[in-house]
Amino acid sequence: MMTRLYHHPVFAEHLTGPGHPERPARMAAVEAALEAEAFQNLDRALATEGSLEAVYRCHPAEYVRKIAKATPEDGLTRIDGDTVISAKSFSAALHAVGAACSGVDDVVSGAARNVFVASRPPGHHAERATAMGFCLFNQAAIAARHAQAVHGLERVAIVDWDVHHGNGTQDIFWSDPSVLYVSTHQMPLYPGTGAESETGAGNIVNVPLREDDGGDEFRDAFTAKVMPAIRNFHPDLVIVSAGFDAHHRDPLGSLNLTEADFDWATAQLMAAAARDCGDRLVSVLEGGYDLKGLETSVAAHVKRLMTG
Ligand SMILES: [Zn+2]
Numbered sequence: 624m625m626t627r628l629y630h631h632p633v634f635a636e637h638l639t640g641p642g643h644p645e646r647p648a649r650m651a652a653v654e655a656a657l658e659a660e661a662f663q664n665l666d667r668a669l670a671t672e673g674s675l676e677a678v679y680r681c682h683p684a685e686y687v688r689k690i691a692k693a694t695p696e697d698g699l700t701r702i703d704g705d706t707v708i709s710a711k712s713f714s715a716a717l718h719a720v721g722a723a724c725s726g727v728d729d730v731v732s733g734a735a736r737n738v739f740v741a742s743r744p745p746g747h748h749a750e751r752a753t754a755m756g757f758c759l760f761n762q763a764a765i766a767a768r769h770a771q772a773v774h775g776l777e778r779v780a781i782v783d784w785d786v787h788h789g790n791g792t793q794d795i796f797w798s799d800p801s802v803l804y805v806s807t808h809q810m811p812l813y814p815g816t817g818a819e820s821e822t823g824a825g826n827i828v829n830v831p832l833r834e835d836d837g838g839d840e841f842r843d844a845f846t847a848k849v850m851p852a853i854r855n856f857h858p859d860l861v862i863v864s865a866g867f868d869a870h871h872r873d874p875l876g877s878l879n880l881t882e883a884d885f886d887w888a889t890a891q892l893m894a895a896a897a898r899d900c901g902d903r904l905v906s907v908l909e910g911g912y913d914l915k916g917l918e919t920s921v922a923a924h925v926k927r928l929m930t931g
Contacts, residue, residue: 624733624735624736625664625665625666625736626738626929627666627667627668627726627729627734627737627738627739628665628666628667628738628739628740628920628925629722629739629741629742629841630650630653630667631669631670633670633711633718634715634719634742635651636715637711637716637744638707638709639699639757644909645743648825649743649911649912649916651775651916652915652917652918653814656917656921656922657741657921657922657925658917660904661922661926662926664929665925666735670722670725670740671718671721671722672717672721673718673719673723673762674721674724676894677721678717678720678760678765680768680769681751681760681761681765681795682749682751682752682760683751685752686753687760690702690713690716690759693708694708694709694713696710697709703755705755705756705757706754706757706759707753708759712744712759713759715734715742716746716759716762717741719740719746719760719762719907720762722740723742723762723765723862723905724765724769724773726738727770727860728773729832730905731764731774731805731860731903734772736902737902737904737906738897738905739826739865739908739924739925741908743763744757744759745866745908745909745910746761746762746765746791746907746909747763747764747783747785747787747789747790748789748790748791749761749791749793749803750791750794750795750879753791755814756787756813756814757910761792763783763792763863763864763907764791764792766862766905766907767796770859771801776860778803778856778859779858779859779862780803780852780853780861781802781804781805781807781864782805782861782862782863783804783807783864783866784807784841784865784866785866785909785910786808786866786869786873786875786876786910787809787812787814787868788815788816788829789808789864791863793806793816793829796823796826796827797824797827799826800825800826802826803853803856804823804827805830805848805852805853805923806829806830807830807841807844807845808832808869808880809833809877810833812834812876812877817829817831819831824890828848828849830844832844833846834877834878838879838880838881838883841878841880845891846891850895851906854895854898855897857884857899858899858900859883859900859903860900860903861892862905862906863892863904865907865908865909866911867910867917867924868909868913870882870913870920871916872915873912873915873916875912882919883923885924886923886924886926889906889924889927889928890902890927904928906928907919
């Protein structure tokens with residue numbers, strides 16, 4: 624069984640304006656990462672647009688309408704301090720949702736062993752009814768709900784190693800013990816949430832790291848907190864909110880992870896998925912704003928996903 628990659632040209636057509644870190648060139652960096660010989664056997668699939676029905680499982684229709692209405696015919700619209708949309712942004716966000724849900728379909732049907740979704744905009748800051756932090760729809764959360772609603776999976780674990788806390792995912796599943804949300808992130812840092820004391824219905828596990836922490840601290844936290852939480856939860860599916868902005872080169876965070884750390888964490892989660900849920904793992908791109916760091920980190924992550 625293979626690793627499938629979802630991509631689509633529309634992900635590079637979501638424009639955010641000059642100087643914005645969450646920029647189309649991120650997609651070129653991901654493509655460059657996956658051009659190498661080592662990725663010849665990666666099964667490449669074009670994302671399809673996700674359904675509104677899938678989106679409505681996490682975001683109210685009124686919120687979705689608001690984003691659609693705010694979409695400009697050309698130029699840019701700023702919907703909060705750092706979240707900007709252009710003519711193709713709504714379509715890009717819907718394709719990101721579609722790809723994440725297709726990824727779930729694939730790992731449930733056995734069409735793929737695991738999946739990497741190379742999409743933008745990212746999603747983990749999008750709360751039920753608030754777009755923020757470059758995010759419109761929370762595709763990792765929507766994919767989890769899709770797995771439950773469409774495939775009848777009961778328990779979904781979302782693991783988020785983006786340098787920022789996924790306040791949106793935490794908000795959506797705050798009182799829902801059927802979804803485990805585990806996050807490592809730098810704290811203090813945007814968006815300000817993610818303290819260890821925020822535990823929801825016992826299904827939220829926040830593992831804050833400190834500025835300048837590196838691979839040792841990350842791996843210790845992963846081993847001591849993240850992996851036991853997953854082990855105790857026994858998920859039917861693992862979803863990764865794979866942000867690569869904890870990389871040492873990244874301008875938006877001050878953690879010092881390397882490609883080797885992302886490779887290691889990927890292997891850890893694959894082992895958890897192998898033990899509990901027949902390898903079912905869907906990884907969705909979140910942040911990662913240094914193009915070189917993003918490129919090398921994605922390469923390490925996907926290479927690991929492809930190993931047997
Ligand atoms: Zn981030």
